[in-house]
Amino acid sequence: MSATVMLHTGEHGAGPAVVRPGHASRESQPVLRFAPDESIYAQGDTAGSMYRLVSGVVRCCKFQPDGRRHINAFCKPGDVFGFELAGEHLLSAEAVTACAVVRMRCQGMEKDPAAAIQLYGHAMRSLARAQAHSQLLGRSSAGQRLAAFLLEMLPGTSEDVETLPMARHDIADYLGLTIETISRTMGQLEKEGLLELVTARRIRIRDRQGLAALCGCEEPLDV
Amino acid sequence: MSATVMLHTGEHGAGPAVVRPGHASRESQPVLRFAPDESIYAQGDTAGSMYRLVSGVVRCCKFQPDGRRHINAFCKPGDVFGFELAGEHLLSAEAVTACAVVRMRCQGMEKDPAAAIQLYGHAMRSLARAQAHSQLLGRSSAGQRLAAFLLEMLPGTSEDVETLPMARHDIADYLGLTIETISRTMGQLEKEGLLELVTARRIRIRDRQGLAALCGCEEPLDV
DNA sequence: CGGATTGTTGATTACTTTCAACAATGGTGG
């Protein structure tokens, strides 16, 4: 026996477990807009809201004391980010492309079981992603990482040209590689016929199965 | 967009959300014991419980289709693991040392706000760890990884000899390195005077600050 | 004590980084 709880996360959601503008303990929030490379919040900032990405791409990243940057995740429309257990953000969130974001204040969450369950869902999805990512980084090989990354970022189903929203530098900091290695590996994948680089950012995936075989592990999580 | 949370009832499922022994709305569960290398659950198993480690050390790991193993986390007494968003375990949990575990069935979570909030806390702690770990793997250098690992695993405060509970193979799969590299790097840290290897597993940390400086980043999370 | 397991060390190879120079791109102003 099992029980299923539907957690509606869309703005138009309805029902008991809905975090949305208008909820008793929350209020409607305007859509915020950010230009590319603009900061949504920075690590160390007081955490008090969660954010739902409406459009665009966001990177959640950590700046190390030694100046290096690690990108933990790229958020796509529909993703929720920025919720924290403690009082301050552990990561920074920055717009990769122009993007639209809804901020939702999380006050009195502990008084609202439905919200707590929904928060749990978001946390678990983020957890699954983070674990998959650390598996990717532990597993090594530039080719495998890039293949997995491309399958994750370019969800298209046919052989159409898709646009990578982020720069090589972002990819490098996400995959734990250098921009030069990204460049070379991308070229190699092209030489192997797995993809075609129309320009650096405009890519046509020629052989999705080949890429999946290359990275030799689970398909990208669709969480 | 909507998300579904499967809240599984154990086969003996009865009563309100049972989360840990002693709590008002929960019931006491027996302590399970596992021998070293014994499996607590395997990836793909139906998920219906969470587990609290009472004593010993557990590894949460993923076996890739190509045979490689990645260890996502080592659990220490007090840690809670095994909760899932979906209906099955994404990772396996195995005893590293002999250990004692309390299994808690997760039923009727939606009726128990306190349990949901507690679950959220566990998920967020796991998330913070997973993110820190992917930062560690992305950041590189065997020496830095091992230094961070030792600070994480050997919490002692003075210069006493401590015992590593896991084998080199486990460390390697956790840090994304090989056992040979672990061995060599350990020897190098000893040569640099940062630690002393009484035996392979019995280690005296000589210079905690030095190790922290080496890994050049955040202190280990105490979550 | 003995034997299997676990850990170490050495030599070589493979891969990624680093440093450097160059090419392409895309946005801006003329």
Added chain:
DNA sequence: CCACCATTGTTGAAAGTAATCAACAATCCG
């Protein structure tokens, strides 16, 4: 609309780090 220029991406050569393969040593357990 085009030319310019800063930004972004590519390519090459050399160096460094970790992986691999192989042999050996130490440890633990019965």
